[in-house]
Amino acid sequence: MVTALRARIINVKSVRMRYFFTALGFLVAMITLYASPFTASALTGAGTSGSPYQISSCADFKDINDDLDAYYTLTQHLNCTADAMSIMVGNAQPFTGNFNGNNRTITVSMIDSGYRNVGLFSELDGATVRNLAVAGTINISEADGTVGESIGAIAGQATSSTLDNVSRTAFISGDLTVGGIVGTATLSTITDASSVGSVVSRLANGGGLQESLPVQR
Numbered sequence: 001m002v003t004a005l006r007a008r009i010i011n012v013k014s015v016r017m018r019y020f021f022t023a024l025g026f027l028v029a030m031i032t033l034y035a036s037p038f039t040a041s042a043l044t045g046a047g048t049s050g051s052p053y054q055i056s057s058c059a060d061f062k063d064i065n066d067d068l069d070a071y072y073t074l075t076q077h078l079n080c081t082a083d084a085m086s087i088m089v090g091n092a093q094p095f096t097g098n099f100n101g102n103n104r105t106i107t108v109s110m111i112d113s114g115y116r117n118v119g120l121f122s123e124l125d126g127a128t129v130r131n132l133a134v135a136g137t138i139n140i141s142e143a144d145g146t147v148g149e150s151i152g153a154i155a156g157q158a159t160s161s162t163l164d165n166v167s168r169t170a171f172i173s174g175d176l177t178v179g180g181i182v183g184t185a186t187l188s189t190i191t192d193a194s195s196v197g198s199v200v201s202r203l204a205n206g207g208g209l210q211e212s213l214p215v216q217r
Contacts (some may be wrong), residue, residue: 042060042063043055043060043063044056045071045073047067047070047071047072048070048071049071049098052070052071052072052073052098052100053067053070053071053072053073054072054073054075055072055073055074055075055078056075056076057078058078058079058080058082058083058087061078061080061087061089061106062083062086062087062089064089064090064095064097065089065090065091065092067097068089068090068093068094068095068096068097069096069097070097070098071097071098071100072097072098072099072100073099073100073102074099074100074101074102074104074106074132075102075104076104077104077105077106077107078104078105078106078107079107080106080107080108080109081107081108081109081136082109083108084109084110084111084112085110085112085115085118087106087108087110087120088110088118088119088120088121088122089120089121089122090121090122090123090124090155091117091123093123094122094123094124094125094127094157094159095121095122095123095124095125095127096124096125096126096127097127097128098127098128098129099121099127099128099129099130099132100130100131100132101129101130101131101132101133101166102131103131103133104131104132104133105132105133105134105135106120106132106133106134106135107134107135107136107170108120108134108135108136108137108138108170109136109137110136110137110138110139110140111137111138111139111140112140112141113140113141113142113143113148114141114142114143114144114146114148115140115146115148116146116147116148116149116150116156117149117150117156117157117183117184118138118140118148118150118151118152118156118174118183119134119138119151119152119153119154119155119156119182119183120132120134120153120154120155121154121155121156122155122156122157123155123156123157123158123159124155124157124158124159124161124163124188125159125160125161126159126160126161127158127161127162128161128162128163128164129154129155129161129162129163129164129166130162130164130165130166131164131165131166132154132165132166132167133166133167133168133169134154134167134168134169134170135168135169135170136170136171137170137171138151138152138172138173138174139171139172139173139174140173140174140175141173141175141202142175147174147175147176147203148173148174148175148176148178148202149174149175149176149177149183150174150176150177150183150184151172151173151174151177151178151179151183152172152178152179152180152181152182152183153168153170153172153180153181153195154166154168154181154182155181155182155183156182156183156184157182157183157184157185157186158182158184158185158186158188159186159187159188160186160187160188161185161188162188162189162191163181163182163188163189163190163191163193164189164190164191164192165191165192165193166181166190166193166194167181167193167194167195167196168180168181168194168195168196168197169196169197170197171197171200172197172198172199172200173198173199173200173201173202174200174201174202175201175202175203176201176203177201178199178200178201179195179199180195180197180199181193181195
């Protein structure tokens with residue numbers, strides 16, 4: 001009787017210990033997950049200049065929003081027309097990283113109303129974009145008193161940024177400050193740029209490369 005009772009007590013303790021260590025392992029895993037710095041972990045690469053994140057799909061491109069300050073390289077031409085406005089990067093916060101298009105083209109179909117700062121990149125701030133072409137259509141109109149303002153193929157707005165060897169054949173249309181490459185550029189450098197095709201500003205101010213504010217070329 002005593003032996004059986006002792007065995008039962010030992011068995012209960014063993015079960016409790018298993019539950020304890022299972023719960024402890026789960027807790028450690030959760031702490032590790034939430035303590036780790038966030039990165040665009042789904043992408044190949046480390047996001048550094050020596051090992052940039054590789055962009056090989058439209059989904060990859062949208063993942064740039066998860067790490068706006070990293071280095072990226074485009075591995076192939078992309079047709080992102082099905083992604084509509086969701087393909088745009090840097091809408092909530094400006095893109096501040098480095099994007100190398102490797103002389104490839106991203107094709108878009110961004111047609112909507114009531115948006116400002118519209119381009120493949122919504123806003124650039126201290127960023128570098130190079131060796132990239134944009135094709136397709138960007139057409140933003142007025143809605144509920146909000147005009148389609150600062151519209152460009154590469155970026156809607158660029159501040160203290162560098163754009164080199166960039167081009168567009170995309171049709172660009174908006175209401176105000178519409179440019180072929182950048183809508184509004186402030187203290188930014190645009191070199192070796194090509195803008196081919198129609199740029200339409202329905203209300204005022206339309207330009208070939210960029211429309212408003214000082215830009216260095």
